[in-house]
Amino acid sequence: xxxxxxxxxxxxxxxxxxxxxxxxxxxxxxxxxxxxxxxxxxxxxxxxxxxxxxxxxxxxxxxxxxxxxxxxxxxxxxxxxxxxxxxxxxxxxxxxxxxxxxxxxxxxxxxxxxxxxxxxxxxxxxxxxxxxxxxxxxxxxxxxxxxxxxxxxxxxxxxxxxxxxxxxxxxxxxxxxxxxxxxxxxxxxxxxxxxxxxxxxxxxxxxxxxxxxxxxxxxxxxxxxxxxxxxxxxxxxxxxxxxxxxxxxxxxxxxxxxxxxxxxxxxxxxxxxxxxxxxxxxxxxxxxxxxxxxxxxxxxxxxxxxxxxxxxxxxxxxxxxxxxxxxxxxxxxxxxxxxxxxxxxxxxxxxxxxxxxxxxxxxxxxxx
Amino acid sequence: xxxxxxxxxxxxxxxxxxxxxxxxxxxxxxxxxxxxxxxxxxxxxxxxxxxxxxxxxxxxxxxxxxxxxxxxxxxxxxxxxxxxxxxxxxxxxxxxxxxxxxxxxxxxxxxxxxxxxxxxxxxxxxxxxxxxxxxxxxxxxxxxxxxxxxxxxxxxxxxxxxxxxxxxxxxxxxxxxxxxxxxxxxxxxxxxxxxxxxxxxxxxxxxxxxxxxxxxxxxxxxxxxxxxxxxxxxxxxxxxxxxxxxxxxxxxxxxxxxxxxxxxxxxxxxxxxxxxxxxxxxxxxxxxxxxxxxxxxxxxxxxxxxxxxxxxxxxxxxxxxxxxxxxxxxxxxxxxxxxxxxxxxxxxxxxxxxxxxxxxxxxxxxxxxxxxxxxxxxxxxxxxxxxxxx
Numbered sequence: 224x225x226x227x228x229x230x231x232x233x234x235x236x237x238x239x240x241x242x243x244x245x246x247x248x249x250x251x252x253x254x255x256x257x258x259x260x261x262x263x264x265x266x267x268x269x270x271x272x273x274x275x276x277x278x279x280x281x282x283x284x285x286x287x288x289x290x291x292x293x294x295x296x297x298x299x300x301x302x303x304x305x306x307x308x309x310x311x312x313x314x315x316x317x318x319x320x321x322x323x324x325x326x327x328x329x330x331x332x333x334x335x336x337x338x339x340x341x342x343x344x345x346x347x348x349x350x351x352x353x354x355x356x357x358x359x360x361x362x363x364x365x366x367x368x369x370x371x372x373x374x375x376x377x378x379x380x381x382x383x384x385x386x387x388x389x390x391x392x393x394x395x396x397x398x399x400x401x402x403x404x405x406x407x408x409x410x411x412x413x414x415x416x417x418x419x420x421x422x423x424x425x426x427x428x429x430x431x432x433x434x435x436x437x438x439x440x441x442x443x444x445x446x447x448x449x450x451x452x453x454x455x456x457x458x459x460x461x462x463x464x465x466x467x468x469x470x471x472x473x474x475x476x477x478x479x480x481x482x483x484x485x486x487x488x489x490x491x492x493x494x495x496x497x498x499x500x501x502x503x504x505x506x507x508x509x510x511x512x513x514x515x516x517x518x519x520x521x522x523x524x525x526x527x528x529x530x531x532x533x534x535x536x537x538x539x540x541x542x543x544x545x546x547x548x549x550x551x552x553x554x555x556x557x558x559x560x561x562x563x564x565x566x567x568x569x570x571x572x573x574x575x576x577x578x579x580x581x582x583x584x585x586x587x588x589x590x591x
Numbered sequence: 592x593x594x595x596x597x598x599x600x601x602x603x604x605x606x607x608x609x610x611x612x613x614x615x616x617x618x619x620x621x622x623x624x625x626x627x628x629x630x631x632x633x634x635x636x637x638x639x640x641x642x643x644x645x646x647x648x649x650x651x652x653x654x655x656x657x658x659x660x661x662x663x664x665x666x667x668x669x670x671x672x673x674x675x676x677x678x679x680x681x682x683x684x685x686x687x688x689x690x691x692x693x694x695x696x697x698x699x700x701x702x703x704x705x706x707x708x709x710x711x712x713x714x715x716x717x718x719x720x721x722x723x724x725x726x727x728x729x730x731x732x733x734x735x736x737x738x739x740x741x742x743x744x745x746x747x748x749x750x751x752x753x754x755x756x757x758x759x760x761x762x763x764x765x766x767x768x769x770x771x772x773x774x775x776x777x778x779x780x781x782x783x784x785x786x787x788x789x790x791x792x793x794x795x796x797x798x799x800x801x802x803x804x805x806x807x808x809x810x811x812x813x814x815x816x817x818x819x820x821x822x823x824x825x826x827x828x829x830x831x832x833x834x835x836x837x838x839x840x841x842x843x844x845x846x847x848x849x850x851x852x853x854x855x856x857x858x859x860x861x862x863x864x865x866x867x868x869x870x871x872x873x874x875x876x877x878x879x880x881x882x883x884x885x886x887x888x889x890x891x892x893x894x895x896x897x898x899x900x901x902x903x904x905x906x907x908x909x910x911x912x913x914x915x916x917x918x919x920x921x922x923x924x925x926x927x928x929x930x931x932x933x934x935x936x937x938x939x940x941x942x943x944x945x946x947x948x949x950x951x952x953x954x955x956x957x958x959x960x961x962x963x964x965x966x967x968x969x970x971x972x973x974x975x976x977x978x979x980x981x
Contacts, residue, residue, distance in 0.1 A: 430875070
């Protein structure tokens with residue numbers, strides 16, 4: 224229980240600053256004469272050894288954000304800074320070098336592996352491309368990484384991806400991502416194509432590898448229960464914008480944005496007694512071609528007011544480490560600073576019967 | 592009334608025989624002949640569904656749940672399939688029907704919602720036409736009547752401005768909207784049983800909640816029976832009346848929903864529940880993964896099929912196959928030699944007696960954690976047994 228949360232020790236010589244900083248990231252796509260506003264001004268940072276969860280519905284821009292972090296998708300504006308280097312300002316040659324340190328794991332494990340190549344060649348490729356090590360050294364590293372992800376190198380090395388299940392393919396792509404000794408892993412929906420039982424295996428594996436190799440992670444997913452399990456902090460995204468950022472236990476205990484609350488309510492809990500609520504979110508994500516004025520969530524918000532259509536709520540602090548972009552944030556009846564005490568109790572009912580939108584200015588601290 | 596296809600018209604009495612069930616599946620076996628051998632995907636499954644009820648069928652990929660659903664429907668490949676057993680639906684044996692007779696049943700009395708609405712819908716036909724097709728065939732509606740009904744159906748499944756959308760093609764709709772169209776098609780002729788095979792897998796959680804609520808609402812209004820096939824126990828927890836857990840082609844536990852969750856007997860069911868991340872747990876809580884993978888269905892293990900992955904496995908489990916049986920309550924069936932009682936295994940630990948002292952219980956619980964950690968290692972052996980994944 225503790226090994227997943229424990230931060231890897233800071234290696235000497237690494238400063239305490241954030242590993243990754245994203246500042247006012249904007250990504251737009253041209254679609255004929257129209258513009259798709261995929262990411263519209265997203266700002267966050269990830270500390271060393273931290274896992275930041277990025278959660279939201281399909282089409283909210285979370286994957287585009289993930290791709291912009293590694294500059295696979297070049298941002299329209301804004302800066303992505305990795306250990307002090309602005310990635311957008313680098314030459315493609317410099318960028319390639321930096322990218323060895325930032326690796327990505329994708330959603331569909333089967334299609335992200337070349338079906339015609341052998342597992343050991345797939346995993347060795349990052350080193351081959353960079354010409355690192357001798358053939359023997361590379362083979363040794365492949366063995367080491369395959370073993371680290373729980374794949375038997377002798378049995379699996381000469382097989383091809385088609386011979387493995389989805390969970391095993393995901394393990395292989397994780398091994399490949401780790402070959403170039405990255406320190407930042409961007410996981411884009413790594414478990415959403417997997418069964419719950421396999422999902423648990425992969426999530427545990429990621430937690431183990433994070434501790435073992437001292438990784439920092441950005442974990443992108445649509446399932447808040449999964450994100451909460453792996454993340455230290457969670458950023459909730461809606462239609463290209465961050466609507467709430469908080470420590471994951473805080474976010475669950477005192478979700479302040481109506482959208483976060485709706486997401487929490489939508490999760491099917493495997494308990495027949497907690498299903499009485501259920502009134503989730505109505506409607507669908509508006510088109511990113513023409514996002515709503517003011518607060519982008521207003522078209523689906525149950526607490527919408529006139530001001531929501533007129534003014535865009537900025538992302539502001541409502542508690543230490545807890546930011547929300549809402550004119551009328553929901554305030555939990557009690558904010559428990561000390562974790563684990565009543566967490567389980569509160570956990571039984573994510574609807575928080577007492578939660579109400581409190582109009583007007585947000586108090587400095589909402590506990591008490 | 593004669594129908595297209597020329598087959599003899601079937602009668603479906605409004606109420607099945609007194610005491611009868613709407614659907615009665617008995618000892619259903621479905622196997623596929625492949626180059627590597629015979630895959631026994633469904634291996635002796637029996638259950639019943641009553642009118643207006645919801646049955647959840649839960650299992651991992653490869654547990655045979657989708658083949659079971661298709662086998663009941665009669666939607667199987669024409670070649671290299673061996674099916675035995677009977678499926679009685681409203682008094683008729685579906686397994687004995689000719690294709691022409693089945694066509695009278697499909698859509699009209701018994702319909703199916705498929706997992707992937709993009710491939711299940713015809714990409715080159717307007718959605719309106721796809722809904723009216725069965726209305727005109729089964730209910731003999733004329734064009735304008737069918738169109739009006741289709742618009743009404745689209746409205747019922749929550750599609751805005753249905754008068755316009757009826758002329759749209761599937762690609763113009765989002766995944767959630769397509770699944771709503773699938774539901775509209777499935778419900779068009781007011782069937783008495785809907786088979787929903789992973790109807791919300793691949794959809795966002797918010798949309799999933801909407802779709803499941805919609806299905807439940809329509810079910811209540813129409814007094815339909817629903818079979819909800821899923822890998823996610825969370826999906827069926829609040830929605831099914833009864834749940835059937837499948838493993839390696841067989842039912843391993845079957846009970847009313849509340850009983851299944853609160854008095855789980857089968858270690859596999861417990862393991863499935865434990866592998867789900869819970870919102871209530873603090874961040875970083877280690878998940879209880881199930882070690883290994885489901886067995887090869889060409890050469891299933893001797894004895895209990897879950898034995899190789901079971902944290903409480905005993906010699907007896909490896910040697911003889913536990914039958915599906917009851918203990919105490921007659922509607923709670925399970926296939927385990929050493930069922931869990933109040934979450935604790937009745938398996939003797941290291942030769943201790945079945946009435947295990949607390950120390951042995953703790954040791955058994957310890958095994959679970961070891962097992963989940965070992966998952967990383969045991970998975971490695973799988974390429975040998977798994978073979979090509981289709």
